[in-house]
Amino acid sequence: MEDQRTNNPSEEIFADYSPTFRVYKDGRVDRLNVTKPVPASLDRRTGVQSKDIIIFPETGVSVRVFNPIQLFQSSTGRKMPLIMYCHGSEYLKNAKNPVKQINVIHSTKDPWLESGKVDFSRIFLSGDSSGANVAHQVTLRAGVEVNNKFIINGLILIQPFFWGKKRIGNEVSNCKRGPGGAILAEKLWAAARWGSPASVDDPWMNPAKDPTLSSLGCERVLLCLAQEDVLRDRGLLYENALKKSGWQIIAQEFTHKALQNYVEKALKFEVTERLIPVLLDAAKTNKVIDLQDIFQRFAFDNVCTVAFGYDPGYLTLPLPEPEFTKAFDECLSICHARFHSVLPIIWKTCKFLNIGSEKRLKDLVRILRDFTRSMLESNRAKRSKQATNDNLLTKLLECDQIDDELVIDLVIAFILAGRDTSSSALTWFFWTLHKNKHVEPEIFKEIDAYNEKIKQGTAISNSNSYVMEALKSMTYLHAALSETMRLYPPVPADLKHAAENDVLPDGTKVKKGAMVGYFAQSMGWSEKLWGSDWSEYRPERWLTVELTDDKKRRFVPRDAYSYPVFMAGPRICLGKEMAYLQMKSVVAAVLSRFTVVPEVADGFEPVYFIETVANMHGGFPVRVHERVDYGE
Numbered sequence: 087m088e089d090q091r092t093n094n095p096s097e098e099i100f101a102d103y104s105p106t107f108r109v110y111k112d113g114r115v116d117r118l119n120v121t122k123p124v125p126a127s128l129d130r131r132t133g134v135q136s137k138d139i140i141i142f143p144e145t146g147v148s149v150r151v152f153n154p155i156q157l158f159q160s161s162t163g164r165k166m167p168l169i170m171y172c173h174g175s176e177y178l179k180n181a182k183n184p185v186k187q188i189n190v191i192h193s194t195k196d197p198w199l200e201s202g203k204v205d206f207s208r209i210f211l212s213g214d215s216s217g218a219n220v221a222h223q224v225t226l227r228a229g230v231e232v233n234n235k236f237i238i239n240g241l242i243l244i245q246p247f248f249w250g251k252k253r254i255g256n257e258v259s260n261c262k263r264g265p266g267g268a269i270l271a272e273k274l275w276a277a278a279r280w281g282s283p284a285s286v287d288d289p290w291m292n293p294a295k296d297p298t299l300s301s302l303g304c305e306r307v308l309l310c311l312a313q314e315d316v317l318r319d320r321g322l323l324y325e326n327a328l329k330k331s332g333w334q335i336i337a338q339e340f341t342h343k344a345l346q347n348y349v350e351k352a353l354k355f356e357v358t359e360r361l362i363p364v365l366l367d368a369a370k371t372n373k374v375i376d377l378q379d380i381f382q383r384f385a386f387d388n389v390c391t392v393a394f395g396y397d398p399g400y401l402t403l404p405l406p407e408p409e410f411t412k413a414f415d416e417c418l419s420i421c422h423a424r425f426h427s428v429l430p431i432i433w434k435t436c437k438f439l440n441i442g443s444e445k446r447l448k449d450l451v452r453i454l455r456d457f458t459r460s461m462l463e464s465n466r467a468k469r470s471k472q473a474t475n476d477n478l479l480t481k482l483l484e485c486d487q488i489d490d491e492l493v494i495d496l497v498i499a500f501i502l503a504g505r506d507t508s509s510s511a512l513t514w515f516f517w518t519l520h521k522n523k524h525v526e527p528e529i530f531k532e533i534d535a536y537n538e539k540i541k542q543g544t545a546i547s548n549s550n551s552y553v554m555e556a557l558k559s560m561t562y563l564h565a566a567l568s569e570t571m572r573l574y575p576p577v578p579a580d581l582k583h584a585a586e587n588d589v590l591p592d593g594t595k596v597k598k599g600a601m602v603g604y605f606a607q608s609m610g611w612s613e614k615l616w617g618s619d620w621s622e623y624r625p626e627r628w629l630t631v632e633l634t635d636d637k638k639r640r641f642v643p644r645d646a647y648s649y650p651v652f653m654a655g656p657r658i659c660l661g662k663e664m665a666y667l668q669m670k671s672v673v674a675a676v677l678s679r680f681t682v683v684p685e686v687a688d689g690f691e692p693v694y695f696i697e698t699v700a701n702m703h704g705g706f707p708v709r710v711h712e713r714v715d716y717g718e
Contacts, residue, residue, distance in 0.1 A: 174215030255319025
């Protein structure tokens with residue numbers, strides 16, 4: 087049938103792709119071979135019900151929702167994740183703000199999308215062909231835009247319609263057989279991006295060239311490619327570019343089995359070959375040591391070994407002068423003083439004139455960066471001599487889009503997160519243990535059980551896995567450490583600046599540039615959150631007894647937003663589990679062999695000294711005595 091609308095001058099054809107579709111200059115699209123839509127219905131074979139929900143009433147845009155909730159909940163007992171699927175040819179639809187579309191779905195008042203049935207903390211995007219391009223762009227925008235009400239957990243790309251100006255791989259051989267594939271791809275792209283630059287190297291078409299690729303806003307990506315597809319190698323190029331961009335590299339490494347094994351070995355070495363000999367020396371000479379300093383040295387050596395493959399040896403006898411950590415601490419003190427300055431113009435003037443504390447800060451920063459740069463060079467030298475290296479720094483240096491200066495910034499931030507926080511928690515734990523003798527029997531009961539498991543594991547295996555399993559089973563110690571960090575959080579406060587105008591969940595409006603903060607210490611001491619016994623050191627508040635014959639206790643974590651010691655949401659601390667394992671390993675090793683006695687006067691109360699990280703003011707002086715029953 088002849089299309090009568092082409093006789094209308096106001097409806098001139100922009101591009102004709104008969105017999106598939108036709109694009110008009112006003113942006114409308116005619117689908118010439120339209121498959122008759124299948125109405126929403128119940129699939130009696132699978133039991134899956136579907137229906138169409140209008141999400142934009144002003145335009146009539148709808149989504150089809152498939153509801154396997156009955157099947158899912160009956161088999162798992164859990165809420166169902168939300169999967170949004172974009173079909174191929176989605177380029178030819180109006181998708182100017184796909185992020186907004188998901189936000190609308192998130193807030194749609196429909197019984198099928200109620201929070202009691204759908205787990206909106208598990209959202210996955212998927213798409214095939216050009217629909218995969220749209221799904222990728224939505225996920226990328228979710229990573230760089232701040233006004234989102236959702237978090238995308240995963241992205242599933244099925245034969246994405248990626249292309250580029252320069253032919254690669256099997257695209258070359260395909261074009262030799264005829265230009266049809268290339269011409270079709272480029273013509274389709276010109277139609278899809280009507281009114282915009284039609285270069286096939288546009289990030290929508292060629293995301294491998296997108297400089298913001300590392301901001302992809304999801305935790306996982308599943309890429310599905312067909313062996314004989316002309317677009318196969320373009321998909322492989324995307325995979326390689328994503329890996330080299332640095333996307334999720336730190337998060338991935340924290341869950342990588344090789345890194346976990348490396349952590350176990352490094353932790354065992356640091357405890358048995360460094361920490362125990364230092365404490366033994368103190369016990370034999372009956373000298374007073376600063377336990378806080380010992381824990382800081384331990385944590386610094388451990389984080390450098392695990393993350394960067396570099397052992398500074400700060401916990402070796404005789405204890406060397408820790409130039410780097412002293413510079414680090416002084417830097418933090420100067421920055422903290424800046425923040426609390428009544429007249430910021432003073433430090434800004436000092437910085438401009440390069441005098442006083444600002445000159446000192448500049449010198450200290452140079453020390454830190456020079457030390458970190460030497461760590462990078464040491465790592466590169468090792469990489470040239472051996473094929474594999476499991477530490478995090480190696481992975482960072484392999485990323486094309488991360489230069490050395492950014493790597494140095496990441497290393498320093500990682501040291502801050504890994505050194506001061508766990509050492510602070512350990513210091514305050516031993517103080518609270520001294521003040522609360524009633525919890526010792528339960529902790530020693532778990533330590534004895536732990537040591538027995540270690541003996542049994544050593545007899546049957548050379549692997550370190552049994553050590554980690556034994557540490558994980560120490561639920562009372564886990565609770566005692568959590569209770570310590572409730573009362574003495576390593577990071578007492580955290581502040582953020584609003585990148586854009588925003589609205590908090592309670593309706594509070596936040597303007598761009600405004601400062602928003604939370605105070606973990608105040609929250610930990612809140613009667614509203616923890617009850618009338620908030621001031622008591624009571625690990626039992628974290629435990630529940632299972633209704634089994636052995637009455638086994640189970641650790642029950644609190645909502646991360648009520649207990650933000652490790653932050654919450656997408657910014658939750660990646661090293662949380664590693665930190666607990668490290669602290670439990672230290673406590674078990676120390677208390678198995680030593681009695682720690684604070685060298686303080688009666689009635690002494692240490693000062694919770696608040697800077698970037700809260701330490702014990704003046705250190706923690708103790709004497710260490712070897713247990714007479716050790717080894718029995």
